[in-house]
Amino acid sequence: MAALRNWAGNVTFAAREVHRPADEESLRRLVAASSRLRVLGSGHSFSPVADTDGDLVVLDQMPADVDLDTATGVVRVAAGLRYGDVVERLHAAGRALPSMGSLPHICVAGAAATGTHGSGDGNQVLGASVVGLRLVTADGDVLDVGADDPRLPGAVVSLGTLGVVTHLDLATVPTYDLTQTVLEGLPLDALDDHLDDVMAAGYSVSVFTTWGPERRAAVWCKRLVDAEPLPEGWLGTTPADGARHPVPGEAADHATQQLGEPGPWFARLPHFRLEFTPSVGEELQSEWLVPRGQAVAALRAVAGLADLVHPVLAVSELRSIAADGLWLSPAEGRDSLGVHFTWVPDTERVLPVVEALEEALAPFAARPHWGKVFRAEPAAVQALYPRLDDFRELRRSLDPTATFGNAFTARYVD
Numbered sequence: 001m002a003a004l005r006n007w008a009g010n011v012t013f014a015a016r017e018v019h020r021p022a023d024e025e026s027l028r029r030l031v032a033a034s035s036r037l038r039v040l041g042s043g044h045s046f047s048p049v050a051d052t053d054g055d056l057v058v059l060d061q062m063p064a065d066v067d068l069d070t071a072t073g074v075v076r077v078a079a080g081l082r083y084g085d086v087v088e089r090l091h092a093a094g095r096a097l098p099s100m101g102s103l104p105h106i107c108v109a110g111a112a113a114t115g116t117h118g119s120g121d122g123n124q125v126l127g128a129s130v131v132g133l134r135l136v137t138a139d140g141d142v143l144d145v146g147a148d149d150p151r152l153p154g155a156v157v158s159l160g161t162l163g164v165v166t167h168l169d170l171a172t173v174p175t176y177d178l179t180q181t182v183l184e185g186l187p188l189d190a191l192d193d194h195l196d197d198v199m200a201a202g203y204s205v206s207v208f209t210t211w212g213p214e215r216r217a218a219v220w221c222k223r224l225v226d227a228e229p230l231p232e233g234w235l236g237t238t239p240a241d242g243a244r245h246p247v248p249g250e251a252a253d254h255a256t257q258q259l260g261e262p263g264p265w266f267a268r269l270p271h272f273r274l275e276f277t278p279s280v281g282e283e284l285q286s287e288w289l290v291p292r293g294q295a296v297a298a299l300r301a302v303a304g305l306a307d308l309v310h311p312v313l314a315v316s317e318l319r320s321i322a323a324d325g326l327w328l329s330p331a332e333g334r335d336s337l338g339v340h341f342t343w344v345p346d347t348e349r350v351l352p353v354v355e356a357l358e359e360a361l362a363p364f365a366a367r368p369h370w371g372k373v374f375r376a377e378p379a380a381v382q383a384l385y386p387r388l389d390d391f392r393e394l395r396r397s398l399d400p401t402a403t404f405g406n407a408f409t410a411r412y413v414d
């Protein structure tokens with residue numbers, strides 16, 4: 001069998017066996033019989049967070065449940081489903097999710113487990129919609145963690161360490177339409193004085209730049225259809241004269257509809273369409289979340305490394321994420337700015353730049369995205385999570401023999 005790799009190809013999983021249980025009973029037996037087991041979602045993480053040297057479980061053969069409770073608006077989804085498998089059914093029932101990541105290809109449980117996020121001053125990480133989850137724990141038992149369970153805020157961003165999540169209950173909102181417009185030519189210096197204005201310019205806003213010598217950015221504005229239009233020439237920008245891809249030079253047909261045409265939330269919030277390869281396809285990614293109050297200073301620190309960053313970069317993206325209470329969420333307890341980097345697929349050249357960025361961003365309490373490439377020492381990362389001890393206690397109570405651990409989680413959270 002060919003070695004199993006993550007989407008980016010930079011992690012080769014060391015699993016001794018890959019399992020695809022087709023129902024909960026088989027999954028329970030499998031878990032009870034294993035001393036070392038992890039779940040692989042859709043494999044879109046760039047860090048070795050999903051790896052194991054034991055049994056790797058893939059949930060794509062499990063029943064594809066999407067059960068909406070129309071009275072409460074809560075939808076119970078099978079953990080292995082991709083957002084793209086869920087969103088149209090929600091929309092058809094008049095419901096929506098408040099936020100999505102840049103791509104609908106990732107699975108719901110994998111996104112929750114790593115604190116994956118989209119953008120928007122009022123939008124939290126995707127896992128913040130989780131109001132309940134169902135786990136198979138180390139002894140093969142099933143545990144339902146409900147909305148009132150004090151363990152829920154610890155169990156959502158779990159890095160896969162508490163058990164196999166089989167279902168997630170997601171709170172939904174009434175469905176809504178958005179437009180997407182790309183505004184080009186924002187001078188990077190404008191972020192010094194206008195970062196808050198830029199991030200407030202839409203329901204969900206992404207700022208893309210290459211940190212190149214032209215020192216400009218493109219603002220991807222996803223706006224509610226009844227939002228007041230932005231003034232002409234807003235902050236020195238011009239509306240794009242055609243469809244764009246976030247990465248300069250890449251084919252725009254991979255990207256979701258732009259040019260101000262209204263459409264449902266799930267067809268505008270992600271940048272990439274489900275039927276196409278998202279992003280560049282051959283790349284590495286890193287991201288750090290900094291507190292909003294320190295975001296301008298953090299961006300200046302990044303700008304100071306532009307000569308290092310630009311040569312190994314496809315594009316950088318800035319997004320805003322509202323604070324949440326999920327213990328291991330990178331936005332826990334603080335409104336944040338996500339400072340993201342899509343790198344060229346060259347680990348040797350990229351890692352020294354990642355290290356330089358970490359050093360420059362350390363004074364701003366930058367928390368690395370769990371699913372992307374970072375190098376920080378465990379002690380430095382652990383110091384950024386005030387609820388880590390609570391998480392450790394939860395982990396010990398649910399998984400005392402560390403069945404669901406791996407080298408990455410042993411290093412960063414155990």
Ligand SMILES: Cc1cc2nc3c(=O)[nH]c(=O)nc-3n(C[C@H](O)[C@H](O)[C@H](O)COP(=O)(O)OP(=O)(O)OC[C@H]3O[C@@H](n4cnc5c(N)ncnc54)[C@H](O)[C@@H]3O)c2cc1C
Nearest residue numbers: 041042043044045101102107110113116117159160165371
């Ligand atoms: C092109 C691209 C674009 C991206 N865009 C964004 C973005 O916009 N925003 C952002 O924040 N991130 C983004 N990411 C990162 C990505 O969202 C995260 O890495 C996310 O975790 C991927 O989900 P996955 O299902 O592929 O998880 P995997 O990489 O498969 O797994 C991640 C973790 O989840 C655990 N897990 C998965 N399923 C279960 C389960 N059922 N039970 C228990 N544990 C489970 C795994 O064990 C592992 O620890 C992007 C990645 C790519 C490749």
